[in-house]
Amino acid sequence: xxxxxxxxxxxxxxxxxxxxxxxxxxxxxxxxxxxxxxxxxxxxxxxxxxxxxxxxxxxxxxxxxxxxxxxxxxxxxxxxxxxxxxxxxxxxxxxxxxxxxxxxxxxxxxxxxxxxxxxxxxxxxxxxxxxxxxxxxxxxxxxxxxxxxxxxxxxxxxxxxxxxxxxxxxxxxxxxxxxxxxxxxxxxxxxxxxxxxxxxxxxxxxxxxxxxxxxxxxxxxxxxxxxxxxxxxxxxxxxxxxxxxxxxxxxxxxxxxxxxxxxxxxxxxxxxxxxxx
Numbered sequence: 180x181x182x183x184x185x186x187x188x189x190x191x192x193x194x195x196x197x198x199x200x201x202x203x204x205x206x207x208x209x210x211x212x213x214x215x216x217x218x219x220x221x222x223x224x225x226x227x228x229x230x231x232x233x234x235x236x237x238x239x240x241x242x243x244x245x246x247x248x249x250x251x252x253x254x255x256x257x258x259x260x261x262x263x264x265x266x267x268x269x270x271x272x273x274x275x276x277x278x279x280x281x282x283x284x285x286x287x288x289x290x291x292x293x294x295x296x297x298x299x300x301x302x303x304x305x306x307x308x309x310x311x312x313x314x315x316x317x318x319x320x321x322x323x324x325x326x327x328x329x330x331x332x333x334x335x336x337x338x339x340x341x342x343x344x345x346x347x348x349x350x351x352x353x354x355x356x357x358x359x360x361x362x363x364x365x366x367x368x369x370x371x372x373x374x375x376x377x378x379x380x381x382x383x384x385x386x387x388x389x390x391x392x393x394x395x396x397x398x399x400x401x402x403x404x405x406x407x408x409x410x411x412x413x414x415x416x417x418x419x420x421x422x423x424x425x426x427x428x429x430x431x432x433x434x435x436x437x438x439x440x441x442x443x444x445x446x447x448x449x450x451x452x453x454x455x456x
Contacts, residue, residue, distance in 0.1 A: 199437065200442075202443070203442065204442045208449065213452075214382070216452060218452055220244045223445075224427070226388065246275050246313060252388070268298065280305075281322050281324075286324050308322045323344075325406070334406050342374075359381070360422075361385055365384075366407055366411075368422075384422060384425070390414075
């Protein structure tokens with residue numbers, strides 16, 4: 180009898196873990212803007228970590244987005260499932276134009292340049308500290324390259340030297356369209372003393388990386404994020420007004436295999452057109 184009970188508990192635990200890691204949430208945000216002539220829908224995806232998530236593809240198609248933004252760690256640092264993720268990307272491109280930036284995992288790959296070319300070949304707009312434009316949006320995609328494990332230690336003790344991104348933001352500020360920044364690292368929005376991105380004139384930043392803190396505990400919140408440490412502030416949700424930061428809790432897992440009370444998340448941003456005065 181005891182073995183039957185143990186088996187039931189184990190099965191229930193496995194099902195619970197599967198649910199926690201595979202039940203996909205869709206979180207919607209709305210932003211009013213006088214910089215767009217028509218309403219725009221953006222689907223923000225982040226941190227696949229080489230998981231060709233069928234449910235994410237289906238839910239993304241149902242949203243009928245105008246553009247899709249992927250904010251890094253699409254493929255993990257072991258290059259797992261690369262061909263599957265390239266095929267997956269071809270399906271995303273059929274849904275809407277895909278704008279992609281790197282995360283720390285891609286930056287660790289020895290064949291980084293080759294991967295970027297392969298992503299371009301399937302139709303991704305790969306933004307490496309560069310701008311792109313749609314009819315109503317100017318996008319700045321940042322390649323921050325904060326990738327090494329030694330970088331995490333340096334960031335923790337305050338000795339990491341961040342890239343100066345000011346010139347790219349100055350280019351973005353020349354646009355009269357809705358200005359959108361893609362950055363893998365959410366803490367760079369306002370967590371840096373001098374080089375924070377929130378000091379610049381733009382509308383919205385989309386970020387991932389923190390995986391929602393991996394575990395989100397009731398009455399406590401997100402537990403841990405690389406680069407931020409215990410109880411990370413920039414792990415989910417929104418910060419600021421304009422510029423505004425929206426953080427995705429991400430979709431896959433990297434080294435740590437389990438999410439807890441923190442389902443994979445698709446972020447949908449609805450930009451509503453308002454008349455100019």
